[in-house]
Amino acid sequence: MKSTFSDEAGVLEEPSLRCNVQIEQVFEGPLDLLLYLIRRDELDIYDIPISYIADQYIQYLERMKAYDIRLASEYLVMASTLLNIKARMLLPSSWSASPEEPVDPRKELTERLLARKYVKELAADLMGKLEEEGHYLPAMNVAPVQGDGGEEEVELDWFQFIEAFYLVMRHELEELPFTPFEEVKIEERMEYLLAKLGEKNRMRFDELLIEIPNRLFLVATFVALLELMRLRKVTVRQTGSFGRIWIYRKR
Amino acid sequence: MDIQKTLNMKGLVEALVIASREPVSPERIGELLDVEKQEVEDIISGLNKEYEESGRGFRLRFIAGGYQYYTLPEFHEYIKPFLGEPKTRLSASALEVLAVIALKQPVTRSEIERVRGVNSLHSLHRLVGLGLVNIVGRKKGTGSPFIYTLSDKFYQRFGLKGADDLPTMEELEEIFRQEYGDMED
Numbered sequence: 524m525k526s527t528f529s530d531e532a533g534v535l536e537e538p539s540l541r542c543n544v545q546i547e548q549v550f551e552g553p554l555d556l557l558l559y560l561i562r563r564d565e566l567d568i569y570d571i572p573i574s575y576i577a578d579q580y581i582q583y584l585e586r587m588k589a590y591d592i593r594l595a596s597e598y599l600v601m602a603s604t605l606l607n608i609k610a611r612m613l614l615p616s617s618w619s620a621s622p623e624e625p626v627d628p629r630k631e632l633t634e635r636l637l638a639r640k641y642v643k644e645l646a647a648d649l650m651g652k653l654e655e656e657g658h659y660l661p662a663m664n665v666a667p668v669q670g671d672g673g674e675e676e677v678e679l680d681w682f683q684f685i686e687a688f689y690l691v692m693r694h695e696l697e698e699l700p701f702t703p704f705e706e707v708k709i710e711e712r713m714e715y716l717l718a719k720l721g722e723k724n725r726m727r728f729d730e731l732l733i734e735i736p737n738r739l740f741l742v743a744t745f746v747a748l749l750e751l752m753r754l755r756k757v758t759v760r761q762t763g764s765f766g767r768i769w770i771y772r773k774r
Numbered sequence: 775m776d777i778q779k780t781l782n783m784k785g786l787v788e789a790l791v792i793a794s795r796e797p798v799s800p801e802r803i804g805e806l807l808d809v810e811k812q813e814v815e816d817i818i819s820g821l822n823k824e825y826e827e828s829g830r831g832f833r834l835r836f837i838a839g840g841y842q843y844y845t846l847p848e849f850h851e852y853i854k855p856f857l858g859e860p861k862t863r864l865s866a867s868a869l870e871v872l873a874v875i876a877l878k879q880p881v882t883r884s885e886i887e888r889v890r891g892v893n894s895l896h897s898l899h900r901l902v903g904l905g906l907v908n909i910v911g912r913k914k915g916t917g918s919p920f921i922y923t924l925s926d927k928f929y930q931r932f933g934l935k936g937a938d939d940l941p942t943m944e945e946l947e948e949i950f951r952q953e954y955g956d957m958e959d
Binding site for chain 2: 551552553554555568569595597601635637638639640641642643644645646647649650652653655656657658659660661662700702711715718719720721723733734736
């Protein structure tokens with residue numbers, strides 16, 4: 524059984540977690556912490572002593588707090604879930620609405636822990652496959668011819684792009700939901716756009732739009748694009764005056 | 775006469791696979807040659823046998839739903855530095871997100887996060903950026919979240935034939951139960 528709980532340095536990839544020290548580097552989330560405790564104390568995952576594990580879990584959180592480590596809210600949610608299960612265990616009559624079919628209050632948690640375990644193992648397996656497959660190189664095939672049906676592509680400047688954007692997005696904008704309490708960072712959108720362009724030379728602008736969940740996101744993406752144009756990281760081209768808009772990576 | 779026909783067929787398969795930009799399914803090759811899928815498979819194993827016997831540096835492999843030419847792994851260490859191609863490095867989080875999608879696809883972000891127990895937005899963005907994960911649509915309902923699946927590029931990069939080549943939740947459970955039983959004994 525694989526148990527690499529201590530070398531999950533991969534979390535550094537998740538910028539939102541970057542500032543939460545230690546605990547995030549050791550455990551990626553409360554499920555991981557629970558799996559660690561189960562393993563450490565050789566508990567039966569199919570029959571978790573919930574009172575014991577809840578104590579251990581909360582003790583662990585307390586220790587983290589003593590080190591002045593800010594806990595991600597997920598850890599606190601799990602603590603309350605554990606206490607909730609513990610309370611329900613004490614009242615067997617409340618296990619289920621119908622007494623003929625008592626449902627173990629731990630059932631859902633056990634299922635989540637197992638799923639988490641399987642995912643970790645599959646992830647390790649995939650890493651091996653990726654490594655192995657990297658030794659086979661596919662025949663490099665000729666890239667498709669650029670441009671659409673011979674029509675000439677014109678590079679757009681800021682104002683032309685804003686105009687083209689408006690033309691394309693006019694209708695779409697109305698349909699997108701407005702979510703007031705979300706935060707979208709322009710820098711993150713810029714990073715994302717560059718990553719998405721990544722290996723490709725260019726991407727379709729409308730392809731980008733299908734990924735946009737709400738207005739705020741759309742605005743942030745648009746501003747990010749303008750910023751990338753200003754920094755000369757990308758150029759925007761359009762085929763004809765109402766044609767397809769392409770974003771090109773500038774090298 | 776039959777031998778002559780087989781020879782031409784071999785040439786045709788080679789030409790088709792080489793000229794194609796994507797992996798070519800045996801069904802499509804069969805369509806072109808007007809033969810059954812099994813015969814296509816036979817021609818391909820015949821070709822691979824010839825390549826092997828004549829010491830060629832490539833083989834036809836069935837990856838991501840179709841056949842494509844691949845260099846042999848033993849040449850990798852020599853040609854890779856020569857080509858200077860960067861290798862895609864994936865973080866543990868990114869691999870886990872791929873694993874969840876592999877087990878649950880088609881899947882939304884909140885479903886992925888439920889399994890992992892942590893925020894997965896950045897890993898998902900990165901994977902979409904790398905083209906390993908596709909957004910195939912939106913789910914109806916609150917917030918109409920995106921639906922994610924693994925892309926052909928994923929299967930290609932991981933050397934998998936397709937979705938059927940991945941284990942299911944049930945299979946993993948079976949393996950785990952067995953190992954767990956062994957541990958208890």
